[in-house]
Each structure stands twice: as C-alpha cells, then as structure tokens.
Amino acid sequence: MKTLFILAILGALALFGATRWSDLHAGAQPQPVKVDAALIARGAYLARVGDCAACHSVAGKPAFAGGLRMATPIGAIYTSNITPDPLYGIGMYSLADFDRALRFGVANGQTLYPAMPYSAYSHTTPEDVAALYAYFMHDVKPAAVAEVENEIPFPLSLRWPLTLWRWAFAPAPMPFALQANDAVLRRGAYIVEGLGHCGDCHTPRNAGLQVQAFAPIDGPAYLSGALVDGWYAPSLRNGDRTTIGAWSEQEIALFLRTGFNPHGIAFASMNEVIANSTQFLTDDDAIAVARYLKSVKDPGPGAGAFTYDPATGQALKHGDAKARGAMLYLDNCAACHRPDGKGYQGVFPALAGNPVVASKAVDSLVRIVLEGMQTVRTGSTPAQFSMPSFAQRLSDEEVADVLTFVRTSWGNQAAAVKPGDVKRSAAVASN
C-alpha cells in the first residue's frame, strides 16, 4: 500500500516534471528577420486574418490589451494583454517566445488554455510569424493594462494538466504543406485551417473539448457545424441544403466581406469575426477561402439540395394562411422577410434556402426569434439592421409554430420545431 502511494507520488512528480520540461522546452528557434514597413503591414493584415482582436481587444479599452471574459467549464478566464508593454504585455518577448505562444501554446513556461487557438495557428509559416511579431512589437501601442485574474478555483487552476491536454490533442506544429496544385486552393487552406481558425467554432468537439478534425483529411467532421455558446455555427462544407454547398465562390466572398449574400446573413459571434477580420480580406484571399471551402465536399447527398417552391408565396398572397404558423408568419415576419421568403438582398435576409433555417439544430433560429439580432457593420455596409426580439410577443408554442412554418415553406424541408425546443434564457423569459 505504502509502495503504491510512493509510486503514485513519484508518478505524479514525474508527470509534473515532464510537463514542466515540455513547457520550458517547447518551441523552435526562428531566426529574427529584418523589420521594415512592408513586414509590419503584412503582420497587421495577418493579425486581421487571425482575428487576434476578437479575443484580445475589448471595447472601451486599448486595442489588444486583453481582458475579455471567456467562460469555460471550470471557470472564467480572461484574455491576456498582447500589446508590447514590457510589464503587462509581451514587450519582453523574443521572436522565439512569440512563436512559442502562437504555434506551440506555451507562454512564460506554461501551457495556455486552449481558448487560444494555437492548434490552428500551429502551421503558420515562419515568415508570417515574423511579420505578426513585427506588427505587435512596432505598430501596436503599448498599454499598461494589468491582466485580470482568472476565476478558476484551486486545484483546477493548476496549469500542468493543460500540458497533458496539449500532448494529447494539439498537433505538433509543422510547416504548412497542403499538397494541392492550385495555389489559390493552397492559400485558402492556409487561411481556413490556420490563422482563420474557422474550425474552432465550426467543427464539433469531443468530450475532451478538442476539435474532432483540423483538416479535411481528418474526416467529415471538419467544419461540419457545431454548437458554440448556445448558438449553432452552421456547416461550412460543400454539401446538402444545411451547408453552404449552394453558395458560389463569389457569394462566399461577399458574405465574408459584408455578412450578407442572397442565401443568408451572419449572426452572433460571426458578426464580430466579419467586423474584425474577414471584411479586411483581400479580394484574392476571400476568393481563396471560398474556393477552399467549395473543395471541402460532403461524402453523400445528405438532405439534398434546395429547390425554391413558389407554392407558399402564392398561398399567402391569396390569403391562404391555413398552414401551421402561417398566420404568425404574416403577422410577425412577412413585412421584412416577405411572403415569398426571399427577403431583400442586403437588408433583410432570405429564409428560403437559408442553410441556417435548414440546419438540424434549431438553437440559432430559436435564439434569433427570442433575442432578435443586429446585422454587422462593415466599412462597405455602414447601416446596421435590427430584428426585434419576439420573446414578449410569442409563446413557446408560437415560436415553434412559426419556425416550423419557416422550416417547411418555399422548398425548405427541415423537421418541425417542438415547443420543448424553445429554451428561454433568463434574459428573454416571457412575462
């Protein structure tokens, strides 16, 4: 018994020692490069592509000074200050330190919480890491903003288990090498799988909270849609009506730049991604992303492609609102989304053929009806449009009815929504 205990202690110490060693010796030894304006500009662009601001910038505080609260299953953590402030930020980081944090997930001798998408960033090229480093060191204003203490209680606050997680789930950082002949496709893969870290939201996770796939080669789970913070991030694969398979390259690029295209509209945290990141993609990069996503094909026919059916619009136009939820649709939705379900391009989104409407998961639909939403503001789309909250106006049953109508009209063929699917958060409880 005593031996076992000693063995356990020794084992724990060994494990701890090993994680320490791993954390202290993580990383490569990149060679510093000459910093010039072009390199800094490239780094600024890559910081947009990587959407560093999404987590490290908080409204009302200096850019990149951190402090965003992120809930995790073991307690809330706060993002760090990545300005070049020598005391509170990364001012003392060498290029190797920066590379270690970005691609290996290790900073100051400790493994980072995997909220930092270092698994995706792991194959960023050395040139791009150097450009990012140059940007953060030379173009970001140092901000003396202290880190906010994480709210994770002891012993969960111990960091060494994160190293075990890293060993188990994070891919070893490797130079990016997609063997595609098409340079555009290669560029798209580099952005989507890498800095763009699209899979962090759009790929489902396992019990260990690790994403199920990092690339198409890992299987059909990659970018196949996932629940994130109570929202359903839809599938980005080229497949059936629940995916963006029907979107052309140009339409995907338009969506990335404006949050809008004839098939749908951005919502929830994708709005921030567009505002902070994808609206700034160069035309070439936006098309590269689109072409790559088109190449991520689903294996089977799934639920099939969408075909518009004019019957619903005709029925509503002729005063036939007998279908379940049809009258609710006319009273609450039709002014903007129109009886034909096509909305108005660039203002009110189409519901006909919209993959979010067709998704198996109804979480996003329910939340949009209950909470309302606001469209994203970008440089080219300064007006923001709001959909009001219908929480006070519609009962659970009515929400289910009207969503069922939307999901089964104009050629949409998704499953009915049950009143039990309508989960109200405290903020939108009916009164």
Add this chain to the structure above:
Amino acid sequence: MKAVDAVIIGYGYTGAIMAKELTDAGLSVVVLERGPQRDTGTDFVYPRIADELKYSVRGDLWQPLAGETVTVRHRPGETAVPYRQYGSFILGTGTGGAGAHWNGQQWRASPNDLRLRSVYEERYGKKFIPSDMTIQDYGISFEELEPYFDHFEKVNGVTGIAGNIKGQLHEGGNRFEGARSNPYPSEPLPSILSSQLFAKAARELGYHPFPVPAANSSKAYTNPYGVRMGPCNLCGFCEGFGCFMYSKAAPQTTIIPVLKGRRNLEVRHNAYATRILLDKEGKMATGVRYIDAAGRQVVQPAAMVVLASFQMNNVRMLLLSGIGEPYDPASGKGTVGKNYAYQMVSSTTAYFDESVHINPFIGAGAAAQMAIDDYNADHFDHAGKGFVGGALIFAGATGGRPIAQMQLPPDAPRWGSGWKSAVRKHYAHTSSVATMGSVMSYRDRYLDLDPTYRDAHGVPLLRMTFDWHPNEYKMTAYTSARAAEIVEAMKPQRTSARVLKPGDSYDTRIYQSTHNTGGAIMGTNRSNSVVNRYSQCWDVPNVFVFGASSFPQNIGYNPTGLVGALTYFAAAKIRSTYLTSGGALVRA
C-alpha cells in the same frame, strides 16, 4: 470643455448633414442635441412602434411642451398664451429631430418660389403684391440649387417619376418642376386605389397627375454613403412614428450610420443649448452654452457655430444670443423674427359605396400617393385671381389609424352605436384629397421673445404673432374648389369639405402643418435678411443657420427637400471657401 472646430446645435436633418460634411472636411465637431438618443433598432421596434395612442396622439417622440413651447397670439397688442397641447404643428426632439417622424414627402421648390417677388412683379406688375406683403427672393437660382436637390434625393432614396429632365418633359412626371439633371433614384411604388381614382379624375379634367416624390424607399436601395434602405410595405405608420422597416428616410436611417465611430465627432444628447456666446464686440461667436442632462451649465467653445435646430428654435436661439437686430413690426426695421409664415391646408373627403375598397390602412407618408402641381406656385395665371401663391393638390392615404384617421361624414354620430355603424359603413370606403397652400409673409406676422412666459430653465419662450390674411383665404378658396371638382369626378356617393373661410382665425388646436417657416430669412443683403445665400449670418459670420427658418415666405410644398438642398449648397461653399479663408461669404 476643450475647444472644437465646430459645434452644431440640433441633430436632425440639417445637423446630421453638417456633421457629415464638416467631419468629412476633417473638422472636430461636437453636436448638441436637446433630446434623447434614438435609433431604429432600439426605439422604432416592431410592433411596439405601431402604437397610435403612444406616438401620434400622445406624441412620445415629440418635444415635451411642459418644458419648452412657444406662445401664440393673433396680432400685435394681444397677450400671447403658451401652446400647451399639440395641435396645429409638431416639434421634434431627439436624434433625427422631426426628420425621424415625418412623412417623407421630399419635394423640390418650384423655380419661381426662389424668386417669388421678382416673378410676380415681372408677370403681373408691382401693384399685384399687397403693400403689407413682405415677400422676397432668396438670392439663389433654382439652377444653382439643382445639384443639391439631386444629391439630397439620392441620400434619401427618393422615389418618383421625373417630369422634366434637362428641359425634356416626360409623361407621368411633374411637368411643372424645374429642370432636373437626373431622374429620381428609384421608381415609385404602385399607387393605392385612392390615388388611382384621384389621378384618373384629374387626368379627365386635363390636369397632370404624378406620384408624390417619396423618401419611402420602394426597393432595397443603397445611397451614396453606402447606407442601405429597406423597401416600404405601406404599413401606414409614418408621421408621428419612426420607421421600423428602414424605408422612410430619416437622419438615423440615411446619414448617421456613416457617422458612427468617427473620431472627430462627438454627439451629446440631452444637451439643451441656451445661448450662442459672442466675443466682446459681438462680431464673432465663441461657442455655445448649454444645460446638460444633470442640469449643469456647460460652455462648449468652438470656432464656428452651426444652428441646425427646428425653425422656431433657430429664431429663438438668435434672439436669446443677441445675434442680429430683432424685427420691429412698427418700424419694419430689424430682421430676426421677420416673415414668420405657415401653410393653409384644406381637405375634401369622398365617401364611396361599399363596393369601392379604399382600405386606408394600406398607406404611407408619401409613397403610393398622387398629386397635381397645376395650381401651385405660379404654374397658373394669377391675373384677375387676386392672390399670390397656390397649393399642391394631392391624394392617397398616410394610414387608416383608428383614433385620428377615422374619416366619417360630418353628420355621423360622434359616439355610441350610431358611430359604430358609421365606422362600419365608411372606414374602408372613404378617401380624401388635400391641398397644401403657400402662405405669404406679412409685416405684422413675426416672431419675438415672449415678455411673460419662460421655459423650465427660466429662459424666455418664443412668441408667435400670426393669423391669416385675405390673400390666403382667396388662395384656398380657389385651389380647394379645384380639388372639389376632382373629387366630384371621382364619383363618390357624397362629399364633405374643410376649407378655411374669411373670418376663420388661426386655430392652434387643429393639426394643420408642421411646415413653419421664416424668422431667420435668407436674402440678398443685410437689411432684408438674417442670413446670406450660404445660410451665413450677416452679422456674425461664423454662425450658420439651417432650416425652414430661412424661407422668406412659405411654399406650397413640404419643406424638407428645399431645407436639405440649401444645407448641402452652403456646406459645399463652406468647404470650398469658408474653411480656408473664413469671413463673410457674401459682401454685405
């Protein structure tokens, strides 16, 4: 407070336009808006905004009169009393000002409106104009203003059919309009039945009906600033309401979206300006004093002051600040407060049988309405008519709201089962044809500070001295008779009319028009006006005044189109000349 390049009083249309233009030019700008912040997604939310009692009866978006209003009397020598309940006109407040809850009828002035005195003198002789009628020319030609009418139409996504493009007349448009450089930015929405009946009857009588120019978008539209608008669905909730569909142009719909986040712009809401501060000599403005939400007196120094509040408040602010010489009706000297004018409106209602489905709930402030311009301005021969001016004649439905828009014959019971059966019989089968008549300016109709009444902060209220003159009774008798002929040709079962007649005094209890004009009028020299053609004060050249306060007399159109054009016209000159050289833009 840190000094800024420009302070703008008011965040309605003219304030938003100037905020855009001056921040585009790189100036640091502070906007002082006395009312609360309001935006579509937060304040004009469907279905709560479609609440007739809250908004168009109780006026939730309007300036609360208990804090500040205007006093009214009919003639000099009387004691004015405060306008304590909304009736005759509506005062806006908050983001967008009255531009948030207007109807969206965006007209251009007629070319002869801008040189009215000259036009009448040339055509009918000097004696045609009564001696106490103090009308005058603006000192701007229609051709000079045209590019700015055009731009403002594009900003607001105005729909319509052009009647005159570069001198070429077009069927279906307004043949009386001044030559335009471009067609309207968007096609109009199809007419509703009441407008169709009106247009058909008008055509039969030889008139030239056309769609009312509507700042109610007919399609998904992108304006020159990149702002998109949604299409109007004729919900019938424009005037008194904010538009939940993003279709009715409003400052927060078409201009303010691009101003959000500008580092050189700060908008302070609940900031009640009380005085434009002047230097010791009274020659230059140094800033604006205002009362903030907490009741503190704040001074905002600025190199330039843009007075962009409603017509009445513009005049009041000039009087309170000692800018210019107050108008004296006895001597006719002084200019500030001079030439207050209004509009005289009439309506003729057609009651159809139950086979004619007017369905007035399908309507909009401007979209789907039709008008004729044959009897407006000087589009017809006034010789022998004995009056100056005219009226727009138009038809359609701004809505069929149950409280204030229930049109019943005058002999219908006012309550009980008789009222109910009248409603059943007439609600869906009634329509109106209205006239919007110009009102000229007169020596004894003016604005000054009230000697008795003060606002909630102890600052004197503005006093209005106004009643109708014989010219306008004649104008409305003539134009309303033409409207009645059209209504007869629509072949209703019966009709009723509301037309002011000699002996009827101005009655503030009845809503007539929010097209109040004058008091800080524009003209060709400092003795006949408060501002020059660039809306610049003659006396204090770093103060610019925008709004219908600059109209020397009123027109037979809704004023917003002309207000916007005058503002953009001045903004262009300010940017091209004033910001570099300063000083007076017109030699006094």
